[in-house]
Amino acid sequence: MASVFRTVIRIITCIALIICPMPTEKKCEAEFNGTFLQSWMSSYWDDERWQDEIGAMKEAGIKYLIIQDVAHKASDGTWTVYYNSNLDTFAGATFGAADVVESALRNCEGSGIKVMVGLGLYDEWWTKSGFGKDYSELCNVSADMIEEIYNKYVSKYPDAFYGWYFTPEMSNGPLVKLSSPFIAKGVNVIIDAIEHTDADAPLLLSPFFSQYGANPGIESAKLFWASFIKSVNFREHDIFCPQDAVGAGWTIEENLVNVWRMYSDAVKLSGKNIRLWANVENFTSAVAKSNTTGITTPLVTENTQDVTATLDRLVKQMDIASRYAENIITFSYNHYYSPVYVDPMFHNTYIDYLKHGHVLESEAPTAPTDLGFSVDGDGNTVLSWHASTDNFGVAYYRICADGKFLARCEYNEDTAAVIENAQSGTVYSITAYDAAGNASQAAEIVYQ
Template sequence: MKLKLRIKSLEFILLFVALILSKNVYPQTILKFNKDRFRIMQFTDLHWTSGKEYKEYNDSTVFLMENLIRMEQPDLVIITGDIVISKGALEGWKQIIQPMIHTKTPFAVTFGNHDVEADMSKSQVMEFLKNTPYNMTYDADKDIDGYGNCTLRIGSSDDEKNDNWIIYLFDSHSYPEDKTLGTYDWIKNSQIQWYRQQSKTVTRKNGKIVPSLAFFHIPTPEYEIARHLDYTLGNKSEQVCSPVLNSGLITSFIENKDVMGTFVGHDHNNDYIVAPEGKICLAYGRKTGYVSAYKEILERGARVIDLYENERRFDTYIRTLSGKFFDYTFEQKLTADNYPTSQGTFIHDHLVANWNDAQWQKELKALKEAGMQYLIFGPTLHTGKDNVIKSPYPSNLTTKKNAEKDLVEMCLRNTQKAGLKVFLGLNFHERWWEGNYDEDWLLQQMEIGNRVADELIEKYKKRYGKTMYGWYWVWEVANIDQLSQKEYKDALVNALNINLKHLHAVSPDMPFMLCPFMNYRIGTAKEYAQLWEYVFSKAHFQSGDIFAPQDCVGAGGLNKEMIPEWFGELNHAVNTKPGLLFWSDAETFDQQFWVPAPLNRFVEQMRLASPYVSKIITFAYSHYYSPNIVNEQYHKAYLQYFKNGQLPDILPPPAVSEIIVKTEREDTYLEWKAPDDTSTITGYYIYRDGELIGNRPLDSKNKYKNEFIDKKSMKGRKHLYEISAYNCMGGESAKLNAQDATN
């Protein structure tokens, strides 16, 4: 018996030496996006154990891994620790890598606390993996603690040199020597400093913060704190077994603003995911191995993570042989570029009614320059107060002749060419604003919306695929008094659910977005958040749907200083619905005159909302800042901000040179002459007795009406009229005044 053992030991030593000396090291696979998605599958806690009594369990584990890989077709597999945990480890490693070799799937591993209990050291495992096809694991730095600490870069689909995402792998070790610091070890300072340096290097190389994920075995103490949040998704059936000492890893991730999510194993009855305040996502995988370490209650499986090219967003879910569970979408509420920008804009059919393809492309070029990714077009069916129904596409639901052009077709065709994504607004009825309707009428309108969606899908979805990206629910919900009553809240829930149920069934890949309104004069931020928390608890929103309230600064519902309070409260409400995304709809207009808002006001609105939301859209860049609609200075100045986070310094414009006042009957007519230098002027303000009563913006061709009719001048009273010029920042010239005595 001793002789056999010595022979076996000698065979292992010779094999290990052969592996070390072997030059047959496989080249590392290049990871890159395939189109716009990159899929990762996380296996964890395989617990491969030698012995006849474990053979069936081990075989089942490998069978499960290969079948899940074939079902989900990941671009990368990551195994997060406790992989092979007994003697006969070489045999175990050879077996567990077979699913990736058979399916030709790149893979990487991180070590767990039980991996040190095998008869191969971690350094020996690393040498074995070095000679394994499709392995991506390596030691990035031999001078830091642990083995397998490394980065995996995921390149763009069209340019492998650019880092689109970064994956960090960490060795979380096993057990500390000093047991007064707890049962489990932690990621060391040398590893954290290595990560910080890697993060800075990646940012410097790419000229931006690159979205990243981190994988390791033992959860950090933050996981136990997060377990007690009431908006976790998934199973949390045991206490988190984390180190007592917090080495600051998660803090480093948040400070560097790149790592959006951490994925661990270790606790076999936990698979939950949660994003505390939306800053970073803390997630477990699903235990994969069939060998049990204690009483285990979960079906074996894996976590799937879908990354998206050029987006700080991922989708994830648990996959087992019996199904798919706990869908979750995460967008980080942490401004990665140090200054917020807008990713989308509304565009209405009346603006584009007479456009041809050339005009569309001209507009979309300007939007792409400004960083826009989304276009919100709609409504696609409109009912006026006179009950006349019209549509910008050939619809069977109208009572009036449809538009001569198919505006939906033109929108989708041109945005597909330009590479933007479109939310299509459904139906709307002007009676909504009057409030004189009952629940039955509202529910009927939702059914009409479903019919609109069916028409749009039939006409356009096959041709325009992912360009036809999502749905916009046109009905703007305000914090009116009635919504403090349960029956009105329930009516809103019932209406939403009619659309949500149908749209998710017929177009599961298209997110649903709504943009409610709020008014501080009607109620408080907390009251409004409580309304939506109630709605979220009962409405059938799915992961990836979008709650994008208007910031209401342009329309006067909020002052910009109120944004942090209102969006902060709404953020807490959104967190109660895991997977629901929180965006801001920033208003770019001044409702008093329906003209462009000063750019510095718009930028401040975005800055104030950005700590609470993951993306910002606008109502509406196309209408109020487009160089094809208004004076091009708005667009040029915003492009400078978009590129470097700084609005240009523009001096106040010169004053107008002359004002002519005429009185006819009861109206007063004002005309003025522009100054010689109009290069910084975007419009003119008109004042009566110190009160702003008019605004004349320049159009895209630098034209404006240099006259103003005051129909509210008081007969028999002298008025002081003043006119000033302003620039795109709201900077104002000196006022030129003239007196007029009305008769």
């Protein structure tokens, strides 16, 4: 089903490109200069870790750091707050291990990296969108947070502070569309609060497009976003920064040109002079097969854990986005590319891409060697091999049985895989892939 779905999208995209070709001129370079960072992750960082991360980010050319929600309301009504707040709303809240806002601004001050602070978020957003009192209360609390955070930190770290991030992730789904007047009203409350502190500080929104379920098509999404943008009191320095949603699977690569054209056309149609940025996703979520696969949920992935996307896919995403957006940021460098957190091969391959004029390295890994079968203590048949080598590092191994995909092993896993129902005469092959997506020659073994 997945192959049929992709084929249909390819045909539609080809027809669309014939009618309206992708722009040849780029609005920005095919590289990211900003990243999102989740508050829970950075709440455990000390200053030494912050400086290590900042050093890596600067080498990667990052200029913008967007901290995600610094106050989160769970479905049971309890708050978790990641800065030193005195707001009555947060009385009795659980506070993070550190003041993330203070730490981010203090460590980024003088570094050249500008910080955008994420406001409040609540679990019920995903089931209610803008309906109900929770959303209006969230926007009022976010307005209070703007005043408190601005007065508490910005005068201390004026060089590091840049703006604000509206954390609820809007989509083209039915609930969002139906509640959009309420959503727009809440965003206006937040913009009013910004105007009363620092009117030059931008507000960033990062929605996404889903091509599954009851969500309408691209043309309908264009009209929706144009109407929504027009209904909000956006200023010319505010930032509409859609996720490309490729990593989460809500959009497939084959549809990216259509999606970015839609966003670009929506901004133009709105009549607002809002800035259009791109949020490219540098990961691949693990999606298991279900009865709703490809209908209301994304297509199945080969990876069984969330993994870093190899650069061949990310470069394609950035190249397409660069034709429509004036700037590109990513979710998330710190989670998936930082050499402080994951294997340095991803960061190093990206730096090599930048140094060589946006040309991706093409040296393939060596083929795996010494393939063999054994039986473990539980009686399972195990296929093992000696690791491949590569100039930057091996990202993962792909295992096939008689040419059909069987399993994938990530770089941080053993060079071994349990083979269920191994059949005599079956040809098993293993191919190594590096961080750039280059593939080795396949190594093969026949199960006897």
